[in-house]
Amino acid sequence: MTIRTLRNSLFCGAAGLAMAAGAAMAQEASASEDEPQASRVRDVIVVTAQKREETIQDIPASISVIGGAQLENLAAKSLTDYAAYAPGFNVDGGGSPGQASLTLRGVAPIGPGSTVGTYIDDAPLGSSANYARASAFALDLFPYDIQQVELLRGPQGTLYGASTMGGLLKYVSKKPNLSETEVRAGLEFLTIEDAKRLGMGARAQVNAPLVTDKLGVQASIYHQYTPGYIDNALNGNDDENEVRQSGGRFALRWAPNADVTVDLNAMIQSIESENNAYVSLDTVTQEPVGGEGLTSSRVLDQPFEKDVQFFSGRVAWDLGWADFTSVSSFSRTEQLQTQDATPIFGVLFPLLTGGAVPAGQSLFTIQLDLDKYTQEFRLASSGESRLEWLAGAFYTHEDSTNRQLAGASDNNGVPIPGLDPLATVALPTTYEEYAAFGNLTYNFTDRLDVTVGGRVAHNNQDYTQISSGAIIGGDQVVPGESSETVFTYMANASYDLMDQTMIYARVASGYRPGGPNVALPGVPPTVDSDTLVNYEAGVKSEFWDGRALVEATVFWIDWEDIQITSSSGGISFLTNGGMARSRGVEFSSVFSPVDGLRLGANAAYTDSELTEDVPDLQGVDGDSLPGVPEYNASLTADYTWPVMQDWDASAGGGVRFVGERNTNFPADFRNVVIDSYGALDLHAQIANDTWTLRAYVKNVTNEDDFLNVGFVEDGLGGPVELQGFVLQPRTIGVSLDARF
Numbered sequence: 001m002t003i004r005t006l007r008n009s010l011f012c013g014a015a016g017l018a019m020a021a022g023a024a025m026a027q028e029a030s031a032s033e034d035e036p037q038a039s040r041v042r043d044v045i046v047v048t049a050q051k052r053e054e055t056i057q058d059i060p061a062s063i064s065v066i067g068g069a070q071l072e073n074l075a076a077k078s079l080t081d082y083a084a085y086a087p088g089f090n091v092d093g094g095g096s097p098g099q100a101s102l103t104l105r106g107v108a109p110i111g112p113g114s115t116v117g118t119y120i121d122d123a124p125l126g127s128s129a130n131y132a133r134a135s136a137f138a139l140d141l142f143p144y145d146i147q148q149v150e151l152l153r154g155p156q157g158t159l160y161g162a163s164t165m166g167g168l169l170k171y172v173s174k175k176p177n178l179s180e181t182e183v184r185a186g187l188e189f190l191t192i193e194d195a196k197r198l199g200m201g202a203r204a205q206v207n208a209p210l211v212t213d214k215l216g217v218q219a220s221i222y223h224q225y226t227p228g229y230i231d232n233a234l235n236g237n238d239d240e241n242e243v244r245q246s247g248g249r250f251a252l253r254w255a256p257n258a259d260v261t262v263d264l265n266a267m268i269q270s271i272e273s274e275n276n277a278y279v280s281l282d283t284v285t286q287e288p289v290g291g292e293g294l295t296s297s298r299v300l301d302q303p304f305e306k307d308v309q310f311f312s313g314r315v316a317w318d319l320g321w322a323d324f325t326s327v328s329s330f331s332r333t334e335q336l337q338t339q340d341a342t343p344i345f346g347v348l349f350p351l352l353t354g355g356a357v358p359a360g361q362s363l364f365t366i367q368l369d370l371d372k373y374t375q376e377f378r379l380a381s382s383g384e385s386r387l388e389w390l391a392g393a394f395y396t397h398e399d400s401t402n403r404q405l406a407g408a409s410d411n412n413g414v415p416i417p418g419l420d421p422l423a424t425v426a427l428p429t430t431y432e433e434y435a436a437f438g439n440l441t442y443n444f445t446d447r448l449d450v451t452v453g454g455r456v457a458h459n460n461q462d463y464t465q466i467s468s469g470a471i472i473g474g475d476q477v478v479p480g481e482s483s484e485t486v487f488t489y490m491a492n493a494s495y496d497l498m499d500q501t502m503i504y505a506r507v508a509s510g511y512r513p514g515g516p517n518v519a520l521p522g523v524p525p526t527v528d529s530d531t532l533v534n535y536e537a538g539v540k541s542e543f544w545d546g547r548a549l550v551e552a553t554v555f556w557i558d559w560e561d562i563q564i565t566s567s568s569g570g571i572s573f574l575t576n577g578g579m580a581r582s583r584g585v586e587f588s589s590v591f592s593p594v595d596g597l598r599l600g601a602n603a604a605y606t607d608s609e610l611t612e613d614v615p616d617l618q619g620v621d622g623d624s625l626p627g628v629p630e631y632n633a634s635l636t637a638d639y640t641w642p643v644m645q646d647w648d649a650s651a652g653g654g655v656r657f658v659g660e661r662n663t664n665f666p667a668d669f670r671n672v673v674i675d676s677y678g679a680l681d682l683h684a685q686i687a688n689d690t691w692t693l694r695a696y697v698k699n700v701t702n703e704d705d706f707l708n709v710g711f712v713e714d715g716l717g718g719p720v721e722l723q724g725f726v727l728q729p730r731t732i733g734v735s736l737d738a739r740f
Helices: 068-073 342-352
Strands: 026-028 043-047 063-067 089-093 100-104 116-120 123-125 146-153 167-173 182-192 199-211 215-226 243-257 260-273 278-281 304-318 322-340 363-381 387-406 423-426 429-443 448-468 476-498 501-512 530-543 548-560 563-568 571-576 580-591 597-610 631-644 647-658 677-687 691-698 706-713 719-726 731-739
Touching (some): 068 146, 068 691, 100 116, 123 304, 182 215, 342 363, 342 719
Parallel strands (some): 116 167
Antiparallel strands (some): 089 100, 089 706, 182 199, 199 215, 215 243, 243 260, 260 304, 304 322, 363 387, 387 423, 423 448, 476 501, 501 530, 548 580, 563 571, 580 597, 597 631, 631 647, 677 691, 691 731
8 A cells, every 4th residue: 555645644433432632542643733633633543454554544444443542431341332333333242241242244143153253463362163152252352451442344354364254353452662661550430220239440550661672561450340230030139140350461572673573462351240131021022021120030040251361472573675474372262151941941851751850940051162373474565665465374273162061950959860961062173274365455556556365275174072961862972074275355446536535445255164064864064164255335534624534335245155053853953055145334434623522423224134045044035134233323522621730621422323133034933123222321531641530421321222132942942031131221430540
């Protein structure tokens, strides 16, 4: 890409919230000392969407950036706190941080594999295999110590590889400062409507140069307690869904000379939820079965635990004629989900024993463990020339285990001999992938650039289904293996209509890996990868003397060979079936009409539907894809003003809106139409160079809406209840941070 004058502009992509001056995620652009920067939108946002450091305004693709200052203003604790501020991005919450499914551009997570990739800096996390249930447990980092969150819309298969069909969610961590010592610490207290306990959070970070401009470290630690607000209508217990999040990070940066930089990073995160935040609803009326208030009717506790350990190393070496980059990572993810399966399996006890054992209780647990190693090498042209290029190689090895256990006990919780366990299943899987990728950019003129790229990836997978138990019918060991090669591609062209306005067109493909299948007669031994192609055109413009920035994009996606779950004789397996398309419009903007005031307006329209019948999913041509709202939008406003010497005050807020969506296809009796919702968030602060006192209110009007709805049926296929996973009730908090 050419170096454009747009490098002196900010385009805040989807988020649209105002950035606090001097936010860590932005670098201030040069401006005349006589020109008040507060009157212009003049920060520069640097992203690595194309594996290079570029300003967001220079990249011919739809990208959103949510900065660290925004995350602090929102008092964000999980993805569901800020996802609705990004157009086209939807998160279906599962009752706690860490239980979430991601959708971008209407590419719904149909099937077991993810359709949206997740990265920390340059390294992927999460499984690419089908048996690790990656689509239901997206990486949900606590946003402390995060410089910014980047959302890349549309398939990223060429540069980022597998399972990025809908796009990519990238967490960018803060890097050590090699010249300044800094200590940060903060304390927060919060209260949630209907909660009887006070929430609190504490965090601290230290940055220390060990050798000025050569070697530095940064370390941080945090703990967050969020009180529960869901009561149990059956046993009378209150506030059962409290959550604890804790973690820390250590980063080291070594710059032995001007040409070489080495970054080492170690991070841990732990999530512990006592119970899921859902309300039990009647399957017909969809009204709460517990009457007034937020109540569930679960019999057994449903805790959730997730531990993430992440280690990475990055070497950047300027060779003069090219830039060399090596990125290595190892991650270990362990999560345990516990579900109350009493309404599902408990009714089967009399049937399984000829009436000898009455209906009882059942606890169902899923233990998911994933070890993932990755290595990437890249070589990219340096400097400015007519022809720019990038070439790279990637390798990953995954070992994942999916252990499932369904128990059987009487109504006092005592295991029932002969029935307990009802079922045990283990699904160990190995996934190994090799890939080579690259792109070429030719600058025909100072205004016209054209880029083409491709990636060839080959993966091998081994899988075993090991099962036993009263409802399995004996011990079973079913192996499987697969091997496939997939090619993805991209091409884009961008043209500068003027110094501050760019138009672009882009075509890109993506895929989700296939894999081995259950070895049964009539069932294909493997499922193929599903693929899609995205076509888009957009415009990015800065105008009104730098006070306004606007981005608009139209897109069309064709999706083929969708991976779906089918069944035969009570045994589930994977297959390819059906086609879909998604089309829509995305709009993002930020305005600064007067000094100190920034306004944002963002919206997306997404029309995502099947284009042929899919009987296995009870879907027909024209049905909307589940989990995809047709509309989402947000409006934001922030105002900053001086109040006394060295002190500034700011206040602002945002309204987020998410449209109506289905949980399944309309003909499926389990389908529920989730109503649209809107929520208002407010914040205010007063700060100087040392102290920041902040207050916030989330969900000001205390809307009792649902992020997701689950359907529970018994072992005989009859409906039992709906579980409405709620938007967090009105939350009021205050925090004090110090920086030295």
